[in-house]
Amino acid sequence: MTYVAVPISAQSVDQASRQIREAAAAGAEMLELRTDYLDRLDRDSVVALIAEAKGTIPASIPVIATCRDPREGGVGNHPESLRTEILLAAIEAGADFIDLEYANFIQPEIGQRTKSALASRPRSRLILSAHDFQGKVAEVRRLHRDILQACPDAIPKLVYTANHINDCFDAFDLLHETQGDRIVLCMGQAGLISRILAKKLGGFVTFASINDQAATAPGQLTVGSLKGLYRNDFMNAETELFGVIADPVGHSLSPAIHNACFAEKGMNRLYLPLLVQGGQPQFNQFLDSVLARPWLDFRGFSVTIPYKHSALKYVHEKGGFVEPLADKIGAANTLILDPQATSDEWQIRAYNTDYAGALDAITAGMGIERGGLRDVPVAVVGAGGVSRAIVAGLTDAGAKVTIYNRTMERAEGLATEFGCQFAGLDELSGMNARLLVNCTSIGMHPNVDVAPVPAEYLKPDMTVFDTVYNPAETLLLRQAKQKGAKTIDGLAMFVNQAAAQFKPFTGHEADRDLMRRVVMGSLR
Numbered sequence: 009m010t011y012v013a014v015p016i017s018a019q020s021v022d023q024a025s026r027q028i029r030e031a032a033a034a035g036a037e038m039l040e041l042r043t044d045y046l047d048r049l050d051r052d053s054v055v056a057l058i059a060e061a062k063g064t065i066p067a068s069i070p071v072i073a074t075c076r077d078p079r080e081g082g083v084g085n086h087p088e089s090l091r092t093e094i095l096l097a098a099i100e101a102g103a104d105f106i107d108l109e110y111a112n113f114i115q116p117e118i119g120q121r122t123k124s125a126l127a128s129r130p131r132s133r134l135i136l137s138a139h140d141f142q143g144k145v146a147e148v149r150r151l152h153r154d155i156l157q158a159c160p161d162a163i164p165k166l167v168y169t170a171n172h173i174n175d176c177f178d179a180f181d182l183l184h185e186t187q188g189d190r191i192v193l194c195m196g197q198a199g200l201i202s203r204i205l206a207k208k209l210g211g212f213v214t215f216a217s218i219n220d221q222a223a224t225a226p227g228q229l230t231v232g233s234l235k236g237l238y239r240n241d242f243m244n245a246e247t248e249l250f251g252v253i254a255d256p257v258g259h260s261l262s263p264a265i266h267n268a269c270f271a272e273k274g275m276n277r278l279y280l281p282l283l284v285q286g287g288q289p290q291f292n293q294f295l296d297s298v299l300a301r302p303w304l305d306f307r308g309f310s311v312t313i314p315y316k317h318s319a320l321k322y323v324h325e326k327g328g329f330v331e332p333l334a335d336k337i338g339a340a341n342t343l344i345l346d347p348q349a350t351s352d353e354w355q356i357r358a359y360n361t362d363y364a365g366a367l368d369a370i371t372a373g374m375g376i377e378r379g380g381l382r383d384v385p386v387a388v389v390g391a392g393g394v395s396r397a398i399v400a401g402l403t404d405a406g407a408k409v410t411i412y413n414r415t416m417e418r419a420e421g422l423a424t425e426f427g428c429q430f431a432g433l434d435e436l437s438g439m440n441a442r443l444l445v446n447c448t449s450i451g452m453h454p455n456v457d458v459a460p461v462p463a464e465y466l467k468p469d470m471t472v473f474d475t476v477y478n479p480a481e482t483l484l485l486r487q488a489k490q491k492g493a494k495t496i497d498g499l500a501m502f503v504n505q506a507a508a509q510f511k512p513f514t515g516h517e518a519d520r521d522l523m524r525r526v527v528m529g530s531l532r
């Protein structure tokens with residue numbers, strides 16, 4: 009069992025009463041009463057607080073009483089003697105667990121008093137915790153051993169700050185290598201996945217807050233997102249993992265759309281946001297760490313800014329399979345892993361679903377097959393990353409592409425590489441295109457009142473495709489519709505590229521309507 013514990017960080021028993029009800033309604037499976045937050049900290053308040061919790065929640069929801077030492081993240085400057093009294097009172101009042109800092113427990117007097125209080129109330133258990141707010145604990149395995157040596161019945165709780173996602177692997181290893189009740193978590197944004205994966209890896213507790221404001225540690229998720237978006241209730245040791253590697257990653261819609269599809273199909277799979285900061289070395293280290301731990305069950309990744317080229321390089325270096333057009337584009341946005349593969353099989357494969365997603369959106373919008381793109385005159389506006397993928401796909405299909413861009417050298421470079429024409433934005437007036445594709449960010453939220461191409465250049469016999477998907481209907485698309493042109497929105501490409509990842513991730517077709525609904529809902 010991995011409990012989802014919700015910290016109650018109230019300044020009074022009345023305030024706590026409201027928080028306890030909210031926590032229970034949100035799906036708390038355990039409560040942590042952070043008594044150090046109380047304005048009036050004394051035995052009576054703590055007894056009242058525990059009585060309030062026990063009277064409000066079902067008996068199946070255990071209660072931890074904590075009076076955190078300020079040196080380990082506690083609030084207020086309560087003296088050590090008072091903190092000890094509070095925990096002893098909590099045991100007497102029926103707390104199911106008390107959380108005491110290991111560093112304090114090994115002081116003989118505190119250790120002795122705690123042990124004898126617990127001996128007289130054997131239903132209460134001791135959590136011995138150690139927190140490091142600076143960074144990784146140097147010898148986390150030894151600390152775990154030391155805690156159990158000091159008190160074999162205790163539940164070791166080791167919490168440290170992950171300054172990089174790669175710092176989480178020590179925590180995962182400790183959970184993987186040890187048995188019994190133990191809590192191992194990483195704080196900070198980089199440690200987020202340790203909170204989500206606690207259940208898969210058998211941690212005794214993961215902590216989640218009622219809402220963003222009530223978080224008691226950096227990087228804590230809300231119960232709503234842990235149980236909703238990250239499907240905590242459905243997770244178990246066999247859950248297969250996927251994720252989007254990016255920096256930044258917080259804005260990514262991919263976890264919402266892939267997890268919604270996993271849920272809809274009842275799949276034991278989970279998709280994570282993976283904040284990998286740094287550059288190629290950190291990216292490589294992340295993937296090396298994943299491949300070295302097949303028991304994590306990572307099966308695939310979406311890769312986005314700034315790692316699409318790094319992904320390609322990594323797979324080449326590992327001797328994996330690279331889709332030829334991904335190689336030509338110079339970017340991979342999809343990695344498929346088979347960590348069980350033998351040495352003569354591919355452990356890792358790289359694909360680019362951006363171009364395929366765009367081409368599928370274009371052909372569906374124009375009502376043609378890919379072969380129908382041969383010799384079609386196309387104007388592509390923009391010469392960045394998205395343009396590159398689309399130009400590669402269109403030229404591969406035989407379209408006659410002209411690239412228009414603000415910076416001529418960029419347009420020229422791309423045109424030379426893919427054998428097409430190029431021009432400046434001021435030459436758009438003379439364009440002769442059946443298909444117009446906007447690959448710039450012009451028109452994207454919040455600057456929604458601008459368009460990359462003046463309305464007078466649009467014609468009724470054109471198809472206009474805007475890769476911008478926020479908003480779904482851009483000014484360019486509205487103006488094109490007014491001219492009677494066919495339109496294709498960026499959501500179609502976005503959903504197609506995600507659906508094209510879902511297939512190799514799972515072997516099943518994605519529900520594109522569901523993906524589109526999730527994206528629309530998130531953008532709203």
Ligand code: NAP
Pocket residue numbers: 389390391392393394395413414415418447448449450452475476477478498499501502503505
């Ligand atoms: P990028 O590599 O930064 O390229 C941006 C392009 O836009 C460049 O060609 C740039 O011209 C041009 N540009 C930007 N601001 C401009 C302005 N004010 N006036 C004229 N040109 C301007 O970005 P990207 O990764 O290719 O992404 C481009 C857009 O694609 C994004 O904004 C996003 O809306 C969309 N997108 C869609 C999807 C999807 O699935 N639908 C996925 C990813 C991105 P210069 O070369 O002169 O700087």
